[in-house]
Amino acid sequence: MSTQHVMIFIKLGDISATSVPRLDEALKSYGWEKSKFDSNLWRATVGSEEEQAKLSTQVQKQLITAANFAEAGAFMAVLQVGNSQPVGYVFKKGDALKWNRSAAAF
Structure with missing residues (x-):
């Protein structure tokens, strides 16, 4: 079983993720x-596709919750697993919209 890195890049408008405790x-x-x-x-780091899916679901829920409390009200995130194509999301007030562009757009 091989491990993979799951990367997430979070940008809250002009605010970094660290500004939302x-x-x-x-x-x-x-x-x-x-x-x-x-x-x-x-x-x-995840060891299986199940772990990857669970982690992705957890972080999406947390990001949606954070969007509800963020002053900006919306922010972008890019999820990337291993060397796969990055998947972008726009999170806003209780919703996540999948955005299929490369991470370079961010």
Whole structure:
């Protein structure tokens, strides 16, 4: 069984994810590690597709919750598993809209 890295890049308008304490704490509790080089970039390591799906679902729920409390009211996130194509999301007030563009758009 091979492990993969799941990357998430979170941008709350012009605000970094660290400015929403609940989000920061929740990501850490789910096993995400913040990049030392970019406070908007988080990484988690998973060993199976089941773990990956569970982690993705957890973080999406937490991001939606955070969007409800964020002053900006909406923000973007990009999820990437291993070397796969990044999948972008726009989160706003209780909803996540899948956005199929490359992470370069962010």
